[in-house]
Amino acid sequence: MVGGMGLADLTADAVNTAIDEYDQLGGETFLAKYGFGPARDYFVIRNGKAYDSKAIAGAAHGYLPGRAPLRADAFSGGRATVVPRLRLLGFHVPPHRSPAWIRDEVILACDLVAQNDWHYMDSEDPRVIELSGLLQRLPFHPVELRSDTFRNPNSVARKTADIATHHPDYTGAATKGGAIDKEVLAEFLDDPAGMHEIAETLRHAIATDVVGQLFTPVDDEDDEVKEGRLLQRQHFVRERDKKLRAQKIGDFLKAHPRVHCEVCAFDFEATYGQRGHQYAEVHHVVPLHASGETKTKLADLIVLCANCHRMIHRYSPWLTPEQLRGLLRAQA
Numbered sequence: 001m002v003g004g005m006g007l008a009d010l011t012a013d014a015v016n017t018a019i020d021e022y023d024q025l026g027g028e029t030f031l032a033k034y035g036f037g038p039a040r041d042y043f044v045i046r047n048g049k050a051y052d053s054k055a056i057a058g059a060a061h062g063y064l065p066g067r068a069p070l071r072a073d074a075f076s077g078g079r080a081t082v083v084p085r086l087r088l089l090g091f092h093v094p095p096h097r098s099p100a101w102i103r104d105e106v107i108l109a110c111d112l113v114a115q116n117d118w119h120y121m122d123s124e125d126p127r128v129i130e131l132s133g134l135l136q137r138l139p140f141h142p143v144e145l146r147s148d149t150f151r152n153p154n155s156v157a158r159k160t161a162d163i164a165t166h167h168p169d170y171t172g173a174a175t176k177g178g179a180i181d182k183e184v185l186a187e188f189l190d191d192p193a194g195m196h197e198i199a200e201t202l203r204h205a206i207a208t209d210v211v212g213q214l215f216t217p218v219d220d221e222d223d224e225v226k227e228g229r230l231l232q233r234q235h236f237v238r239e240r241d242k243k244l245r246a247q248k249i250g251d252f253l254k255a256h257p258r259v260h261c262e263v264c265a266f267d268f269e270a271t272y273g274q275r276g277h278q279y280a281e282v283h284h285v286v287p288l289h290a291s292g293e294t295k296t297k298l299a300d301l302i303v304l305c306a307n308c309h310r311m312i313h314r315y316s317p318w319l320t321p322e323q324l325r326g327l328l329r330a331q332a
């Protein structure tokens with residue numbers, strides 16, 4: 001076994017020449033010539049056509065000056081060896097499996113099943129096809145980690161079965177599914193209207209994110225909130241709107257001589273001087289899925305110092321300002 005060592009010298013030219021040869025000979029003859037079986041897991045994609053990645057790498061080795069082709073049993077293929085090498089050379093080798101479903105995705109799928117009276121759906125269903133399109137637009141799974149079947153209608157249909165067959169009224173055998181499926185299902189059963197509202201807001205947020213601002217990660221994503229990552233991100237994007245913050249602070253100054261945190265009374269200017277003049281953060285008291293897409297009312301915002309703001313968002317569920325005041329009092 002050469003392991004990955006013989007592959008380290010591979011060049012893009014050699015790989016392309018091997019792919020050309022594959023095209024000329026046809027797959028069967030090519031594999032027989034170099035002594036490979038058909039690939040099961042990884043394919044290198046060129047011009048939309050898939051080639052057995054290990055066989056291509058073995059054959060390409062023979063196109064390096066002074067080298068012979070590597071036979072199947074002479075090196076290990078797959079994720080640790082051939083795939084990273086081919087990717088490094090710029091070839092598209094999609095992963096065998098797609099990343100696991102995250103909460104946002106499961107909320108949307110679960111909502112579909114709930115709307116369908118807790119029956120699972122097939123891949124031809126227009127609602128499944130629509131959700132498949134929506135999931136491809138969610139910004140959380142990097143393109144290079146997506147398999148070629150990433151969230152396609154088939155995989156969405158399978159997810160609806162994972163959810164529906166775990167419903168307490170379902171009498172047949174449950175499909176495998178993940179822990180997050182059961183968690184979200186339980187939340188839907190517990191609070192159908194609230195979870196549906198979250199799903200609707202999420203759907204709307206994906207569909208209307210015209211500027212792609214939600215694709216920019218924010219650093220507050222320590223913890224997964226009930227509403228999922230996208231709405232969490234949207235919450236922070238809104239709070240950081242400079243214009244909104246200026247309006248709120250202006251409004252606050254009508255009733256107060258100086259800007260200060262409404263929870264702990266911290267005054268940036270008193271501590272930092274002119275640099276902290278009229279500075280504070282603003283926080284939305286109403287969660288996004290409850291407020292919907294309506295224009296933010298200044299009354300829904302409160303003025304906070306950075307520390308208090310961070311503590312509110314540190315864990316899910318987020319604290320109300322009154323709860324945070326309670327923590328401060330308890331410590332005092």
Ligand SMILES: [Zn+2]
Binds near residue numbers: 263264265305306
């Ligand atoms: Zn504070």
Ligand SMILES: [Zn+2]
Binds near residue numbers: 309313
């Ligand atoms: Zn906030």
